[in-house]
Amino acid sequence: MTAKPRFELFAYWRTSATYRVRVALALKGITAAERIINIDAGEHRQDAFLAINPLGAIPALIDHETDALPLTQSLAILEYLDEIHPEPPLLPPDPIGRARVRSLSLMLAADTHPLIVPRVKKYLTTTGGFDDPQWRDWQTRWFTTGLQAFEKRLSSDPGTGIYCHGDAIGMADICLASLIVVMRVFGIAVDGIPTIERIMRACEAHTAFSNAEPRRQVGAPPD
Amino acid sequence: MTAKPRFELFAYWRTSATYRVRVALALKGITAAERIINIDAGEHRQDAFLAINPLGAIPALIDHETDALPLTQSLAILEYLDEIHPEPPLLPPDPIGRARVRSLSLMLAADTHPLIVPRVKKYLTTTGGFDDPQWRDWQTRWFTTGLQAFEKRLSSDPGTGIYCHGDAIGMADICLASLIVVMRVFGIAVDGIPTIERIMRACEAHTAFSNAEPRRQVGAPPD
Numbered sequence: 001m002t003a004k005p006r007f008e009l010f011a012y013w014r015t016s017a018t019y020r021v022r023v024a025l026a027l028k029g030i031t032a033a034e035r036i037i038n039i040d041a042g043e044h045r046q047d048a049f050l051a052i053n054p055l056g057a058i059p060a061l062i063d064h065e066t067d068a069l070p071l072t073q074s075l076a077i078l079e080y081l082d083e084i085h086p087e088p089p090l091l092p093p094d095p096i097g098r099a100r101v102r103s104l105s106l107m108l109a110a111d112t113h114p115l116i117v118p119r120v121k122k123y124l125t126t127t128g129g130f131d132d133p134q135w136r137d138w139q140t141r142w143f144t145t146g147l148q149a150f151e152k153r154l155s156s157d158p159g160t161g162i163y164c165h166g167d168a169i170g171m172a173d174i175c176l177a178s179l180i181v182v183m184r185v186f187g188i189a190v191d192g193i194p195t196i197e198r199i200m201r202a203c204e205a206h207t208a209f210s211n212a213e214p215r216r217q218v219g220a221p222p223d
Numbered sequence: 224m225t226a227k228p229r230f231e232l233f234a235y236w237r238t239s240a241t242y243r244v245r246v247a248l249a250l251k252g253i254t255a256a257e258r259i260i261n262i263d264a265g266e267h268r269q270d271a272f273l274a275i276n277p278l279g280a281i282p283a284l285i286d287h288e289t290d291a292l293p294l295t296q297s298l299a300i301l302e303y304l305d306e307i308h309p310e311p312p313l314l315p316p317d318p319i320g321r322a323r324v325r326s327l328s329l330m331l332a333a334d335t336h337p338l339i340v341p342r343v344k345k346y347l348t349t350t351g352g353f354d355d356p357q358w359r360d361w362q363t364r365w366f367t368t369g370l371q372a373f374e375k376r377l378s379s380d381p382g383t384g385i386y387c388h389g390d391a392i393g394m395a396d397i398c399l400a401s402l403i404v405v406m407r408v409f410g411i412a413v414d415g416i417p418t419i420e421r422i423m424r425a426c427e428a429h430t431a432f433s434n435a436e437p438r439r440q441v442g443a444p445p446d
Contacts, residue, residue: 054375066319069382071322075329076325077322096286099300102296103294103296106299106333127364128357
């Protein structure tokens with residue numbers, strides 16, 4: 001008998017995409033061994049991790065019950081977890097509902113988050129000549145654009161309930177919360193998002209979300 | 224009897240995300256009435272289109288056999304089409320394969336494409352102070368980063384076949400081609416991507432891809 005867990009998650013305390021996987025695992029009651037890759041120290045570019053994922057990207061999830069390469073891209077990992085471990089579902093049962101939840105998820109995970117990741121910061125603050133206030137304006141602009149568009153959609157669409165889609169937590173809530181928690185890490189605030197704030201409070205009442213909070217992870221700096 | 228088609232696609236000739244939906248519809252043999260929204264003329268911000276999609280985003284797809292709001296986000300639309308019209312499939316049948324194809328798709332549609340869209344160009348060339356060569360460097364940087372990472376993954380992974388995943392066309396091929404065709408519109412070239420070039424040639428042998436070519440769409444300027 002081995003104590004080796006089925007799942008191994010390569011993670012870092014403050015990344016939005018890692019947070020999504022952490023919440024999804026917790027919602028489904030799946031335990032994963034978490035391996036810390038300190039991206040602030042460049043560990044994602046070192047040989048030890050490149051042997052796991054040659055692209056140097058986290059999160060990466062290994063399912064030891066398969067011989068597959070590590071899974072990457074948070075939304076692909078969430079879909080995978082939902083397929084192999086359907087309860088509780090991250091997507092509604094009907095195709096239209098699934099399209100709505102995937103669309104909401106992509107508005108944030110695809111149209112918003114990639115604009116404020118470390119490699120973009122590095123480019124803009126070196127080659128791009130941005131100083132700190134300009135970088136902050138950039139971050140604020142895309143958090144604001146993304147979240148206000150998301151708010152507009154939630155508040156005008158009868159599909160919205162206690163959570164982003166009806167009254168059950170799902171993938172869109174995870175993506176929303178993943179953006180809000182990193183926005184807090186950066187100390188950025190966005191006005192005019194009351195529906196988002198209401199849904200965020202509902203999410204944070206669940207330990208799956210509150211336990212995934214970046215500041216509560218191993219490797220987070222003290223407040 | 225009405226001639227109104229089931230599907231209505233709000234589209235523009237040169238957008239990468241519209242191209243993805245156009246190819247998926249063609250692969251599945253679905254006819255959609257295409258409505259041109261001239262984003263260069265700002266039509267996506269005018270009342271007529273905002274009544275269709277308050278967020279002003281294309282592509283948007285209406286399925287007139289439902290009373291749902293227009294579907295948005297190209298990958299969510301592709302998943303929807305795959306669910307309601309499964310043949311030929313855009314995703315493989317096994318969860319690991321599906322995770323791989325979704326991950327490849329997201330590497331380009333989420334991690335790469337959102338960095339080079341019009342709203343980012345507008346910000347960088349006004350507020351950001353980028354001149355034309357700096358904008359071109361920015362575009363080139365993210366096309367290069369995204370495609371070379373994609374190449375590295377394809378060329379090192381036995382899951383790659385004639386196409387991105389085995390020997391059947393799927394969602395990852397659509398996302399790959401969608402990036403390559405807009406890169407050509409911009410006149411940008413990326414070196415060191417032989418696997419991508421091979422797969423792109425295989426895709427373009429299909430009319431679903433060649434007919435979706437931006438320059439062949441209504442509204443495209445003459446060469």
